[in-house]
Amino acid sequence: MSAPDLHPSDQPECPAAGSGLLPDELRAWMLLLAATGMVEQRLKSVVRESLDVSHDEFLILCLLAERPRTALRMTQVADLLGRPKTRLTYQIACLQRAGLVTRRSVCGDKRGVEVALTGRARARLRETSVLLAETVRQAFADSMGAEQRAALGALVPALGEEAR
Template structure:
């Protein structure tokens, strides 16, 4: 464990500031593309994407919140917006009355299909194409370690 009161060294500060700037700028680019191509916010896109990848295109709301890494109340808001747009529906869980399923509708699947080509293009232009194969592997490994450590908390 490091002493969290110590100032960051110049190289550490540079890495941190570069990460913060790049992550905000990439998120902004992704958000613009999703809004332009499909009227979706980045969190809404993430919900649709997670549901598409789930068995039966549905997940319990509590599991979905963990996957998307947002609070249950924020997820409820996002799913309500998606439900109003006809992209997701909520249903009760037969085996556990306390649980609610969020399920991707055919319209939600079509909305995801509409924005994914542009999303892939933005991700490639903003990040992937800027890195060599070696840098991409190191970057992926490093961020996976960070995410794993924070999830364990």
């Protein structure tokens, strides 16, 4: 059975809290990484089929989509995504050739370059957003059983209390 075919009840049982070497928070982080890995694997194929871009290019589009009225500097995009600037330059060039982003020099800064979504990219994201959101939701549902959800849920109240 492949990973996408697994159901939460087919997942390995989560060890009882405090039963292993790792503290609960680190255990929960590892569970979250495993779940997001499954989401990423599922999204890769759906993104390729529906938008005809790579997963990394999709992440750039999503980041720019969250800034509907402004462009972002290339350095900001690289920092926010934790990507090397050289790799980002290649990905932005691919997105620009596909007509999904524009690139322009920053006024008053010879080296600064800004990128923004095109209208075409906005339309394609609107068209595919329901499918992509359902892919994420289903991948999380399939990758996490009750024990995994409980372990991750236990972190949320702790985070909320520290913010006060």
